[in-house]
Amino acid sequence: MRLEELVPRHVAQTELLGQEIALWRADDGGVNAWENRCPHRGVRLSIGQNTGQDLRCRYHGWRFASGDGRCTQIPADPSRPPPAVLRATVYNVTEQAGFVWVALGRSAEPPPVMPADLPWLTLRSTPVEAGVDRVRAVLMDSKAVAHDAFTLISDVDQDGAQARLILMLQPMAAGRTAIHAALSPAPADRLGVLRHYAARLARLRDAAEAP
Amino acid sequence: MTAAQALVLHDDDQGEDSYKVRLLLAFLQVPHRRIPMDINPGEAHLSDAFLALNPLGARPVIVGEGFVLRDAHAILQYLAAEHDPAGLWSPRAPALAMASVAMWLGFAAELTTAVSAARRHDTFVDASLDAAAARARARRLLRVLDEHLWFAEQEDYAWLCPQSHPTIADIACFAPAVLCEEGDISRLTYPAIRRWLDRFKRLPRFTAMAGVFGD
Numbered sequence: 001m002r003l004e005e006l007v008p009r010h011v012a013q014t015e016l017l018g019q020e021i022a023l024w025r026a027d028d029g030g031v032n033a034w035e036n037r038c039p040h041r042g043v044r045l046s047i048g049q050n051t052g053q054d055l056r057c058r059y060h061g062w063r064f065a066s067g068d069g070r071c072t073q074i075p076a077d078p079s080r081p082p083p084a085v086l087r088a089t090v091y092n093v094t095e096q097a098g099f100v101w102v103a104l105g106r107s108a109e110p111p112p113v114m115p116a117d118l119p120w121l122t123l124r125s126t127p128v129e130a131g132v133d134r135v136r137a138v139l140m141d142s143k144a145v146a147h148d149a150f151t152l153i154s155d156v157d158q159d160g161a162q163a164r165l166i167l168m169l170q171p172m173a174a175g176r177t178a179i180h181a182a183l184s185p186a187p188a189d190r191l192g193v194l195r196h197y198a199a200r201l202a203r204l205r206d207a208a209e210a211p
Numbered sequence: 212m213t214a215a216q217a218l219v220l221h222d223d224d225q226g227e228d229s230y231k232v233r234l235l236l237a238f239l240q241v242p243h244r245r246i247p248m249d250i251n252p253g254e255a256h257l258s259d260a261f262l263a264l265n266p267l268g269a270r271p272v273i274v275g276e277g278f279v280l281r282d283a284h285a286i287l288q289y290l291a292a293e294h295d296p297a298g299l300w301s302p303r304a305p306a307l308a309m310a311s312v313a314m315w316l317g318f319a320a321e322l323t324t325a326v327s328a329a330r331r332h333d334t335f336v337d338a339s340l341d342a343a344a345a346r347a348r349a350r351r352l353l354r355v356l357d358e359h360l361w362f363a364e365q366e367d368y369a370w371l372c373p374q375s376h377p378t379i380a381d382i383a384c385f386a387p388a389v390l391c392e393e394g395d396i397s398r399l400t401y402p403a404i405r406r407w408l409d410r411f412k413r414l415p416r417f418t419a420m421a422g423v424f425g426d
Contacts, residue, residue: 005402010409013399020399047424058424124361127400176400194365198358 001100002122002180006031011055013046015172019104020044021091026066027052033102034069035089038062045088055088064088098122098182099168111151114166114182123181123194126201130208132171135179138208139167158187165197179205218243221261223250223270225335227323227386228283230420232271234382235287237418239294243273251335283323284316287379299376311372312380318352319383325349326387329394342394349387349396353404356384361403369410377414385411389423 001014006025013036014021020036022045032055036044043059054063054072062082063073069088094101096110097120103109114120128135136146144152144167152167163183170178179201187193220236222245223229236243248255248270255261256268264272265281272281273289280286291301302308328345331337363371370377371384389408392398398405411417412426419425 001402005406007406010406012402013405014402015399049426124358125402172399178400191362191365195362198362202358 001102002125003031003095003098003100004122006100009050009052011046011048011050013044014102014170014178015176016102016104017171018173020046021102022046022048022055023100023102024050024055024066026050026054028066030066031093031095031100032066032069033091033093033100034064035091037089039071039086039088062086099180111148111166111168113147113151113153114168118184119186120166120182120184121186121190121193123183124198124201125181126179126198126205127172128177128179128205128208129175130177130205131175132169132177135169135177135204135208138204139179141207142204156183158183158185158193163187177208217276219274220245221248221264221270221272221274222246223248223256225250225421226270227327227330227390228269229271230386230390230423231283231382232273232286232290233420234386234418235290235300235379237416238300238382238414239290240416241290241294284320284379284383287316287382291379299374299378300382301379302372302374308372308374312378315371315378315380316383318356319380319387322349322352322356322384323387325352326391326394326396329396330390331394333395334393346394346396349391349394353388353391353396353398353401356388357401357403360407364403364406369407377411381407381411393422 001012001023006012006023012023014023022034022036024032034045036046038045038057038059040062041059043057045055045057047058049056054065056063061075062071065072069090071082071086074082092103092107094110096116097114101110139152140146144154147153150169154165156163156165163185166182168180170180172178181197220232220243224247250256256270262268264279269281271283272279273286280289288301301312325345325348328340329342329349332340332342371380372378388404
């Protein structure tokens with residue numbers, strides 16, 4: 001997900017390989033990616049409240065701390081601290097090149113084709129109701145070159161020079177994929193370029209969704 | 212008794228359209244009397260007394276000194292014109308701001324029809340409605356709304372229309388957008404809508420309803 005979209009006191013919601021994820025940024029800047037499920041009653045944490053330090057479940061008000069996801073408060077039982085084993089399921093995150101990268105298992109590594117030292121303009125992400133293989137095939141028809149299973153590269157003309165467009169596929173679930181995209185160098189006409197690629201990706205989305 | 216105090220709202224506490232009017236009444240702090248209607252199972256909207264107020268049977272209706280007004284969006288416009296002299300909620304100028312509000316009110320009417328059909332099918336078990344078609348329509352509209360709100364953020368606008376203050380168009384779109392998950396329409400792929408719903412819920416005097424969490 002684009003880092004910019006983790007706004008203060010908000011809980012974003014996404015999905016990776018069929019696993020729902022609640023994403024939120026604490027006031028100290030720390031980014032959290034948790035299984036979207038309260039360990040108490042299984043309610044989605046993404047309808048909860050980002051208090052700035054912890055995430056408060058909407059159902060019974062249990063609070064889980066930014067960072068390790070440890071339960072810090074159970075309002076129905078104020079007499080003692082919550083047991084240390086009570087915690088949200090926390091995933092590995094990396095912030096780089098304008099995106100937050102989440103891994104369900106191993107550490108979250110951004111693809112090496114997106115060096116952090118280049119100035120990237122992150123484009124609008126496009127959710128597509130089609131599987132990742134279908135989306136990749138449609139993108140390759142549009143002249144993007146597959147770099148690996150989830151990353152494609154396209155060299156595009158911009159302001160009379162060559163720019164690099166990176167397309168990254170997030171397999172949300174079977175039959176659902178998000179296309180994330182970034183451009184380097186950042187163009188002069190930022191808003192115009194954002195609109196151009198949003199429209200272009202919407203056309204590719206429609207092609208991928210066509211029966 | 213002043214005209215404002217005489218205002219009566221015939222209110223469907225489950226309906227998207229009645230919620231819109233309750234929201235603006237609260238934002239503008241308009242004194243009024245609320246008459247809750249027993250729609251399910253009472254079918255109060257089909258009673259002779261209510262059909263005399265609105266032959267269409269649709270909720271809400273407001274009744275004031277010497278007038279009856281139906282259609283949620285018409286009521287929003289009336290309340291804004293009458294009780295918001297600064298014109299923040301329904302700008303009359305510049306021309307494009309006024310037109311932009313009208314455009315999004317039209318969009319909100321379509322979104323409300325689609326979400327309402329999906330919700331009533333799921334929540335109130337009305338099998339006469341084609342829920343699949345309603346959901347598909349709602350999703351097409353929510354996609355448009357999400358993209359619009361994403362670009363609004365890029366231009367540093369928090370609301371639907373390029374104004375620093377929310378308008379009745381935000382209210383009209385908020386109600387169906389915040390209730391859509393009751394109709395099995397997930398907001399998972401509409402992150403900009405989710406952020407805008409959060410902003411809206413943090414407005415002073417925001418009021419929740421059944422199925423809507425405050426903040």
